[in-house]
Amino acid sequence: MRILASLCIGLIAVLHLYIAWFEIFAWTTRGPAVFTAFPEDLFESTTAIAANQGLYNSFLAAGLVWSLFIKDDIWQRRVATCFLLFVAIAGLFGAYTVSPHIAVVQSVPAVIALVLVWLGRGR
Template identity: 50%
Template sequence: MQLIADILIAAIAALHLYFLYFEMFAWDTIGRKTFKQIPADVFPKTKALAANQGLYNGFLVAGLIWSLLISDPIWADKIALFFLGCVLVAGIYGAFTASKKIFWVQGMPALIGIIFVLLS
């Protein structure tokens, strides 16, 4: 179970690293392709806001990776649960405020990760 939990944590961290990249550095390209429902003229105006959002994703990545590097299993689980919980809350909030798809892309993997950490 621990190996599966660690793989899920690493995968969720990689996903958020991708979010960091496109929100901070590729908002006008990948962001525009991802959020097709947003008019094209909005992207240059919201570049700084997207970069700020990407920075927060970077903090989630840092916390999730940190949890994988901690040698004490109890402490590692607590850190992982905290950051997975943050991702889950963000996914739930995004589902209510922006798109239900956000829950399935962000929230559900975090929820599955939480379950596997608790079972390990």
């Protein structure tokens, strides 16, 4: 169970690294193709905002990766729980403010990983 939890955490970290790359470096080039409901002229004027969001996503990824390298079981679980909760809450907020699809992409995997982290805890 712990290996599966670590695998999920790693995949969520990779997802957030991709989101960070997208928002920081590819917002104006790939953004219009991904967010087709937004007017195309919106992307250039929101580059700094998107990059800021990307930075936050990179912090989420960094925290998740960090949790994978913590040797103490209790602290590993605490740090992983903290960052997975951040991801789940960010996904719910994104679902409420932007698109319900965000909850499926962010919150659901984070909750699954949280369940696996706590099911795999040492006794």
